[in-house]
Amino acid sequence: MENVKYRLYPTLLNLFDRYQKGKLSGEEFINRINRVPVPQTEAQARGASFEEAVIKGTNEELYDPLILQKVRSLLPRPMMKTQVYCEYQFDDVLFYGYVDVIGKTLAVDIKTTSQYVPDCFAHSHQNFYLPALKSRGIRSLRYVITNFIDVYQEDYDQSVDFSFQEKQIKSFCEFLEEHRGRITDKRVFNQIL
DSSP states (O other), X not given: OOSOOEEEOHHHHHHHHHHHTTSSOHHHHHHHHTTOOOOOOHHHXXXXXXXXXXXXXXXXGGSXXXXXXXXXXXXXSSOOEEEEEXXXXXXXXXXXXXXXXXXXXXXXXXXXXXXXOTTTTTTOGGGGHHHHHGGGTOOEEEEEEEOSSOEEEEEEETXXXXXXXXXXXXXXXXXXXXXXXGOOOGGGXXXXX
16 A cells, blocks of 8 residues: 555544544544553443454354344355454545455444444445445445344445545544644554554
């Protein structure tokens, strides 16, 4: 990748969105950029455990079998690979991350939530998985979401409009430059430690 000035991943960009909306303080956000350890919440642990149950069958007895069945029915068949690394360059930003599952033409990311809001992933930075996986034949990205009561899905294809995410990335890069002196994890500046 040429002329990469920043290396960013979806969780960080989605946290920036929360910071912009006042749901995270500047100090908390800088700590997250710096990867200051924070205790895993019960919801985060349950989400990770649920994903393992869906994909690998690990501890699936902890979850409603109907919910597991519904989620699995929305995964690509055949599943080609899980936890697939991908990257995409936008201007001088290298975006990278892992998508949960890919099939021949469909990528799926499994999400858990306490309350589902329709189309909540329309502006997710994980949508950059679409151009990142295009060379692998992926034509659509599906979010499979559960609140452990029901299962929802959101589908996006290669025609998705990234203008919101691109503006937010530019704002985030400005934030990084403004706070460069406080950022100790230089990986975001494409400096390998």
